Amino acid sequence: MAKYLLLKHYRHNGPKPVPGTEVMMDQWTPEEITAHIDYMSQFAERLRERGEFVSEGALSPEGTFVRYDGEGRPPVTDGPFAETKDLIAGFMIIDVESQERAYEAAAELSAAPGQGGRPIYEWLEVRPFFAELQGTTE
Amino acid sequence: MHEDQVNELIRTLAPQVLGVLVRRGADFATAEDAVQEALIEAVRHWPDSPPDEPKAWLLRVAGRKLIDAQRAEAARRRREERVHDEPPPGPTEQADDTLLLLSRCCHPALSPASAIALTLRAVGGLTTAQIGRAFMVPESTMAQRISRAKRTITGERFDTPGDVRAVLHVLYLIFNEGFTGEISLADEAIRLTRQLAAATTPRAGTETAGARSVSPEPAGSGDPEIAGLLALMLLHHARRDARYTASNELVPLDEQDRSRWDTSMISEGVEVLQAALARDVLGQYQAQAAIAALHDDAPTAEETDWPQILEWYDELTRLTDSPVVALNRAVAVGQVDGPRAGLAVLADLDPKLARWDAVAAHLYERAGDVALAIEHYTTAAGRATSLPEHTHLIKQAARLRAAAQA
Numbered sequence: 246m247a248k249y250l251l252l253k254h255y256r257h258n259g260p261k262p263v264p265g266t267e268v269m270m271d272q273w274t275p276e277e278i279t280a281h282i283d284y285m286s287q288f289a290e291r292l293r294e295r296g297e298f299v300s301e302g303a304l305s306p307e308g309t310f311v312r313y314d315g316e317g318r319p320p321v322t323d324g325p326f327a328e329t330k331d332l333i334a335g336f337m338i339i340d341v342e343s344q345e346r347a348y349e350a351a352a353e354l355s356a357a358p359g360q361g362g363r364p365i366y367e368w369l370e371v372r373p374f375f376a377e378l379q380g381t382t383e
Numbered sequence: 384m385h386e387d388q389v390n391e392l393i394r395t396l397a398p399q400v401l402g403v404l405v406r407r408g409a410d411f412a413t414a415e416d417a418v419q420e421a422l423i424e425a426v427r428h429w430p431d432s433p434p435d436e437p438k439a440w441l442l443r444v445a446g447r448k449l450i451d452a453q454r455a456e457a458a459r460r461r462r463e464e465r466v467h468d469e470p471p472p473g474p475t476e477q478a479d480d481t482l483l484l485l486s487r488c489c490h491p492a493l494s495p496a497s498a499i500a501l502t503l504r505a506v507g508g509l510t511t512a513q514i515g516r517a518f519m520v521p522e523s524t525m526a527q528r529i530s531r532a533k534r535t536i537t538g539e540r541f542d543t544p545g546d547v548r549a550v551l552h553v554l555y556l557i558f559n560e561g562f563t564g565e566i567s568l569a570d571e572a573i574r575l576t577r578q579l580a581a582a583t584t585p586r587a588g589t590e591t592a593g594a595r596s597v598s599p600e601p602a603g604s605g606d607p608e609i610a611g612l613l614a615l616m617l618l619h620h621a622r623r624d625a626r627y628t629a630s631n632e633l634v635p636l637d638e639q640d641r642s643r644w645d646t647s648m649i650s651e652g653v654e655v656l657q658a659a660l661a662r663d664v665l666g667q668y669q670a671q672a673a674i675a676a677l678h679d680d681a682p683t684a685e686e687t688d689w690p691q692i693l694e695w696y697d698e699l700t701r702l703t704d705s706p707v708v709a710l711n712r713a714v715a716v717g718q719v720d721g722p723r724a725g726l727a728v729l730a731d732l733d734p735k736l737a738r739w740d741a742v743a744a745h746l747y748e749r750a751g752d753v754a755l756a757i758e759h760y761t762t763a764a765g766r767a768t769s770l771p772e773h774t775h776l777i778k779q780a781a782r783l784r785a786a787a788q789a
Contacts (some may be wrong), residue, residue: 271761274785275778282774283630300519329737 248299248340249347252370255306255332263366266359281365282356292339292350299329299338306332306369336372347371384431392429392437393422400441413452421445482582482605485575486546489553490536498553500562504529506578507571517566526672538647547605550579551612551668558616569620576613580655583609610659611669617652618675621645633775637684649679670699689718706736713742722750740766741776750781757783 270278292298309324337354341347351369359365401418408419421444434440487503490650503509509517515525558572583605625639674695681687696712709732717725725746732739744759757780764776
């Protein structure tokens with residue numbers, strides 16, 4: 246089994262959205278939003294039932310950059326940067342048999358209904374976790 | 384010294400050295416480990432620099448390893464003991480001890496998160512694993528949080544009378560954690576508050592979980608705020624089934640299916656509240672409970688007694704300087720005197736407050752200013768601190784847009 250991170254973005258530098266799916270959720274109808282939310286929770290439930298679900302989280306859009314500024318000094322902050330090009334909306338961690346299965350799960354997530362009940366064809370970023378070093382590796 | 388010679392010498396000397404160590408009182412297993420480590424050193428050093436007295440050399444090195452191991456073991460045992468010293472799962476304590484235990488667990492020196500964890504473990508009787516799952520942190524993290532909390536309160540005074548307010552605050556926080564999986568923290572908070580109310584009632588034992596008080600002595604007569612908090616929890620929890628849709632979407636109070644409210648829980652809450660109010664020592668929990676009771680009492684949202692709710696908010700404003708209260712009061716003003724009056728109250732509050740935009744959006748919508756309402760709902764969604772709230776606010780914006788286009 247291998248763990249994968251499925252990343253959902255509010256915006257990203259990745260491939261262009263599939264034409265006709267650019268409309269953000271706050272422009273959908275309330276019923277379309279409900280249908281989308283329902284699909285997402287059913288998707289997580291399916292992964293749980295298959296024994297593939299690890300965890301998930303949704304992130305607030307506003308973040309701040311923070312760094313060390315020397316001994317005894319308070320942290321330096323910069324931001325919030327709501328306008329950065331790459332903005333993570335949420336994540337799901339799955340533990341699956343193969344990369345193919347990870348892609349299949351991502352595609353299922355990407356098929357969530359959006360405006361007009363059509364799949365959103367959302368680009369999801371799939372990132373494999375570094376695995377533990379195998380006991381038999383020399 | 385040749386390697387073969389070294390190995391032969393070692394085989395002869397090893398049991399002798401071990402014997403000496405055990406005879407001196409060392410634990411066999413630990414001593415054996417120490418000797419093994421000393422032998423490894425011997426194999427490394429003896430071929431190049433053979434000792435004058437091999438046995439004395441081995442004994443000295445093994446003895447040092449043993450002391451190192453015992454130090455490490457002692458440190459480990461101290462760490463373990465701190466974990467094992469955790470009070471056993473309750474609720475087996477005498478009722479009289481409930482307040483004492485709770486005030487220890489909710490000591491003001493503890494951070495809220497630590498106090499919550501310690502309370503759930505020591506008084507709530509939950510396992511560290513269960514508490515970890517409820518807060519979605521690893522069990523080891525939760526165990527550490529609990530043992531740190533115990534270290535913090537060691538030697539602290541914990542039996543001062545003022546501590547009951549700290550206890551109530553922690554119970555209130557646990558209640559607000561709601562439901563996150565196998566454990567309903569709201570149920571847990573109600574159970575603990577009931578326990579506290581029963582323990583601080585002179586006629587202890589008349590209050591049983593789930594049953595209404597039949598005693599002439601009201602629950603929590605030690606401090607009416609205990610009963611106030613219990614009432615507040617019951618009156619809110621009674622609406623839990625109507626608050627969320629199956630997919631965890633938030634349903635606002637005015638859209639809830641009131642037939643799904645738990646009427647027996649409401650009447651219990653009202654009863655507990657009335658007994659508390661009758662004692663005429665008002666506090667913020669009683670006032671909040673009174674507001675919840677007025678909402679629960681309305682057969683429809685339209686029939687809500689907003690003027691009375693606003694009076695209670697005025698009362699609450701005198702009792703607490705909480706910005707949440709101030710925001711909710713603006714909503715009540717909007718209901719009583721109209722949305723523009725509500726917006727005027729809101730204008731005096733800090734727009735940086737959490738939910739300020741959400742309240743503004745609601746009031747603009749009621750004032751018929753759709754564009755500003757959409758704008759504020761969208762801003763509020765971006766600032767929401769929970770996913771259900773975020774989704775709800777986005778949907779509010781979407782609903783207004785859809786209506787404007789139609």
